[in-house]
Amino acid sequence: MTQAKVQAALQRAAQIGGAAQEITPAEAVTETDNGTLWRYQSDHDGKRPPLLIIYSLVNRPAILDLRAERSVIARLIQNGFDVHLLAWKPPGQARRYLGLADYILGDIADAVRWLHRASGEAPHILGVCQGGVLALSYAATSMGQGARSLTLLATPIDTGSDSDRLAQLARAIDFNALIRATGNVPGQGLAGLFASLKPFALGLQRYSELAELADADDQAIDTFMRMERWMYDGPDLAGQAFAEFAEQIYQNNALARGVLELDGEQVHLSNVRCPVFNAYALDDHLVPPDAACGLGQRITGPCEEHPAPGGHLGLFISTRAHQVLYPALSDWLHDLA
Amino acid sequence: MACDDANATPGTGWIEWLSWLRSGMDPLSVGRLLERCAKALNDAHTPADACERVVVAIDEERAQQQTGLAQFDQLLSQWCDTLRQIAPVLPDTPTTDLPVLGAYPQRQARLTALGKESEAYQKALAEHFESVTTLAEDCIAAFRDDLAAQPESDATQDTAIPPERLVARWSSVAEPRYEAWLDDPKTQARLGALVNAWSALASTLRALADDCLETLGLPSSRGLDDLADELQRQRRRQRQETAELRAEIAQLRAQIDGGKS
Numbered sequence: 264m265t266q267a268k269v270q271a272a273l274q275r276a277a278q279i280g281g282a283a284q285e286i287t288p289a290e291a292v293t294e295t296d297n298g299t300l301w302r303y304q305s306d307h308d309g310k311r312p313p314l315l316i317i318y319s320l321v322n323r324p325a326i327l328d329l330r331a332e333r334s335v336i337a338r339l340i341q342n343g344f345d346v347h348l349l350a351w352k353p354p355g356q357a358r359r360y361l362g363l364a365d366y367i368l369g370d371i372a373d374a375v376r377w378l379h380r381a382s383g384e385a386p387h388i389l390g391v392c393q394g395g396v397l398a399l400s401y402a403a404t405s406m407g408q409g410a411r412s413l414t415l416l417a418t419p420i421d422t423g424s425d426s427d428r429l430a431q432l433a434r435a436i437d438f439n440a441l442i443r444a445t446g447n448v449p450g451q452g453l454a455g456l457f458a459s460l461k462p463f464a465l466g467l468q469r470y471s472e473l474a475e476l477a478d479a480d481d482q483a484i485d486t487f488m489r490m491e492r493w494m495y496d497g498p499d500l501a502g503q504a505f506a507e508f509a510e511q512i513y514q515n516n517a518l519a520r521g522v523l524e525l526d527g528e529q530v531h532l533s534n535v536r537c538p539v540f541n542a543y544a545l546d547d548h549l550v551p552p553d554a555a556c557g558l559g560q561r562i563t564g565p566c567e568e569h570p571a572p573g574g575h576l577g578l579f580i581s582t583r584a585h586q587v588l589y590p591a592l593s594d595w596l597h598d599l600a
Numbered sequence: 601m602a603c604d605d606a607n608a609t610p611g612t613g614w615i616e617w618l619s620w621l622r623s624g625m626d627p628l629s630v631g632r633l634l635e636r637c638a639k640a641l642n643d644a645h646t647p648a649d650a651c652e653r654v655v656v657a658i659d660e661e662r663a664q665q666q667t668g669l670a671q672f673d674q675l676l677s678q679w680c681d682t683l684r685q686i687a688p689v690l691p692d693t694p695t696t697d698l699p700v701l702g703a704y705p706q707r708q709a710r711l712t713a714l715g716k717e718s719e720a721y722q723k724a725l726a727e728h729f730e731s732v733t734t735l736a737e738d739c740i741a742a743f744r745d746d747l748a749a750q751p752e753s754d755a756t757q758d759t760a761i762p763p764e765r766l767v768a769r770w771s772s773v774a775e776p777r778y779e780a781w782l783d784d785p786k787t788q789a790r791l792g793a794l795v796n797a798w799s800a801l802a803s804t805l806r807a808l809a810d811d812c813l814e815t816l817g818l819p820s821s822r823g824l825d826d827l828a829d830e831l832q833r834q835r836r837r838q839r840q841e842t843a844e845l846r847a848e849i850a851q852l853r854a855q856i857d858g859g860k861s
Contacts, residue, residue, distance in 0.1 A: 296835070356824055360832035369839050428783065435792025437799060444802035446821070460782070463775040471767045503832075526840070 265474070272477040272484070279484045286328045287336050289348070293377050295370040297354065297361060300377065303336055303346040311345040312411075312600060313378045313386040317371060317401075319393035320351055320504060321453060322497045326579050327391065329493070330486045333580045335589065339389075342593035345382065349374045353498035359446045361501035363400070363508060364525040371401045375409045385411040387596055392417045392550065392575075396512060403534045404525060412599050414540040414592060415558070417550045417578050420532075421519035422512060424553035428460060433513040442502035450497030458494065460548055465494070519561070535562035540595050542569040542588055544578045567595060628672055633661045646694055651687035655680050707811065713804045721797040728794050735781045739774040746773050 289301040305311070316336070318324040327335040327348075339346045349370065354361055378386040388410045390398030395418025401407045422430040442448065458465045476484050517523035523530040539562060543555035552570060559566035571588050573581050578588070636657035644650035658680050665673055691698060696715045700708045746769060750761075761769075781787050810820035 357828050357831055359825070359828050361835075365835065365839070368843075431783070431785075432788055432791060435789050435796075437796045440796060440799040440803065444799040444806065446825075462778065463771040467767055468771060471764060526836075 268474040268477040272473045272475075275477070275481075275484050276473070276488055279481055279488060285325065286331050286334055287340065292347070292381075293374075295349065295373045295377075297358070297366060298349045298351045298370045298374070300374050301348045301350055303340055303348070305340045305345070307340070307343060310382075311343050312596070313382040313384065314339060314344040314346050314596070315374060315378055315386045315388050316346065316348040317388060317390045317394040317398040318348065318350065319391055320366070320397075320498075320500050320508075321393055321450070321457075322493060324348055324350060324391070325489060325493045326576065329489050329580055330482065333582070333585055335579055338585060338589045339593070342589075342597075344387070344593075344596065347374075347378060347386070351498070353450070354447055354501040356446055359442075359502045362503045363397070363511070366504060367397050367401045368404065368406060368525055368528075371397060372406045372409070375401075379409060385409055387412045387414065387599075389414040389416070390418060391579075393419075393508065396420075396508070396518065399532070399535065400518065400523065400525065400530050402537060403530045403532050404528055405534075407534065408536070410537050412538045412540070412596065413535065414542070414596075415555075416542050417544060417547055417555065417575055418541070419512065419550045419554040420558055420561070421516060422554050423516045423519065424551065426551045427513075427554050428551075429549060430513045430516075430554075433509050436509070438506040438509045438514075442506045445502060447502045448500040448505045450499045451495060453500065454495045454497045457549070532558070532561040533563050536564045538564050538595075538599055539566040540569065540592055541566060542571060542578065542592070544573050544575055545570050546573055547575040547578070549575045628669060629661065629665060632664075633658065633676075636661050646692045647690040648687050648692040651683050651690055655683045655687070658683075710804055710808050710811070714801075714808065717797065717801040717804055721794075721801045724790070724794040724797040728790050731781075731787060731790055735777065739777050742777065743770055743773045 287303050289303045291299050292302045293300045316324070316327065318327070328337065331337060336346055336348070351366075351370075375386060375388070386409075388398050388402070390396070390413070395415040398410075398413060399415060399418060399420070402410050402413050419427070419429075425431070473487070476487060511517040511523055515522065518530065518532065521529070521531050521533075539558060541555065541558045543550060543552055545552055547555070556568060556570065559568060569588060569591065571578055571584055573583065578584055637654050640653035640657040641650055644653050658676050662673055662676050662680075694715070696712055696719075698712075700712065702708075747761075806821055810822040813820040814823070
């Protein structure tokens with residue numbers, strides 16, 4: 264690693280910068296109160312089953328479409344699905360009191376209803392990380408029977424284990440006091456917190472590998488910068504929803520314990536009757552396997568569990584996930600038809 | 601007010617602001633007198649202590665007064681006597697330990713809270729830094745041992761270890777220690793205490809800033825919170841009413857469909 268190589272890599276990274284446009288083109292088809300429903304373009308003709316992606320409120324969904332050959336979205340389109348994404352709008356201060364119920368019973372229910380009406384059939388729902396919790400909670404309410412199937416990727420369900428570092432760190436924090444002070448929770452601050460859980464891999468090691476990019480093609484540098492932006496340029500979170508999530512999911516383990524309430528309605532996982540495909544990473548430091556596994560024993564419908572080697576991000580961008588996991592998911596979804 | 605400022609750095613704020621009076625425009629040395637008194641108040645820890653320090657400050661300034669200001673000197677002397685009388689009856693405990701008495705109780709309560717919360721935050725921050733420092737020292741010592749134990753072939757006096765290998769070795773030494781530190785319940789409790797202390801301090805600072813803005817008739821974060829809360833109530837009510845209407849429509853559709861069959 265020479266200084267000249269690092270300098271060259273930095274200069275190229277600054278020039279390329281990580282383009283703002285997404286890899287797979289999409290058009291906005293409707294708005295919900297707090298989100299935009301995007302439909303991804305496809306070359307496929309004919310009717311395709313609608314699939315709705317619910318992403319996390321933390322970070323942006325760009326990780327699902329970071330580069331063409333490792334794009335979860337492109338993979339699902341290639342496999343014949345009519346892919347839609349509910350992209351959350353960052354809340355301003357006027358929406359600091361948005362709660363989980365607003366997102367789950369409002370936006371997700373509206374998006375599912377819209378897709379059902381537009382396509383004439385119930386959509387498959389795919390929830391990613393925290394978005395998986397939102398999707399699972401939706402499926403566990405009286406409204407949630409509108410889902411044809413549910414796919415969960417790296418979704419924390421039972422946060423009661425000692426291996427759940429986020430849950431352990433959350434235990435002693437008064438989240439209501441925190442949001443009284445902050446209003447909404449700054450996304451960039453939250454990104455710093457996540458990075459601080461793996462400061463060596465995401466800091467020193469990641470940046471020391473930058474020199475190797477000096478001789479790499481533009482796409483590699485573009486991907487590096489896209490990842491950089493994805494990691495650190497997260498949207499702000501509505502304060503109330505953040506506090507509810509931290510308290511209910513991480514402090515009270517409310518989803519697993521069956522004590523989560525949305526607008527007075529109990530969210531019981533046993534209400535989930537649709538088929539579920541639950542994938543998680545075996546070395547995930549954010550959502551450890553203990554937190555994600557074992558859903559089959561909690562729900563009423565059939566459940567397939569897919570543990571995958573690697574870490575949190577590997578579930579979305581690793582070669583293995585794209586060679587093994589996503590083909591398996593596509594086969595599973597098609598078999599439901 | 602002396603105790604509310606007990607944690608502030610002496611010599612800042614009012615003292616700086618008053619420095620412009622240090623000129624020929626101040627023949628009575630009122631500016632210097634105020635400056636001395638402000639410093640005395642900054643340094644005080646209790647109301648009684650503040651009173652005594654102000655007396656000393658006035659006496660010191662009197663000693664430096666130019667001649668020909670007999671009336672002013674007499675006034676200051678009387679003021680010192682009065683303060684000396686008052687000092688023994690004032691409480692000799694920090695104001696954070698005193699009840700809220702008299703006018704502007706909310707402001708008093710916030711200032712009292714600010715003192716306590718500032719102290720709690722600094723304590724939590726100091727404990728966290730101490731813990732981080734201990735971790736860093738532990739990692740550095742282990743890294744030093746690791747480098748010392750390296751095979752001769754890795755580094756001689758003539759050949760330096762390549763930076764990327766140093767990075768890899770530092771990570772292999774420090775990362776498990778950092779993760780163990782992060783998983784330690786004591787670390788988690790310290791981090792929780794730090795976040796909670798910051799939340800309390802920031803909320804009080806926010807409330808004090810809001811007081812100032814509202815006094816000037818300007819929008820405050822408290823006012824914006826009220827609006828956001830009201831919007832949220834309306835949003836929730838609308839969502840619930842829409843859900844009820846949908847359920848009613850579905851029920852009517854079912855009745856119509858039932859009637860048809």
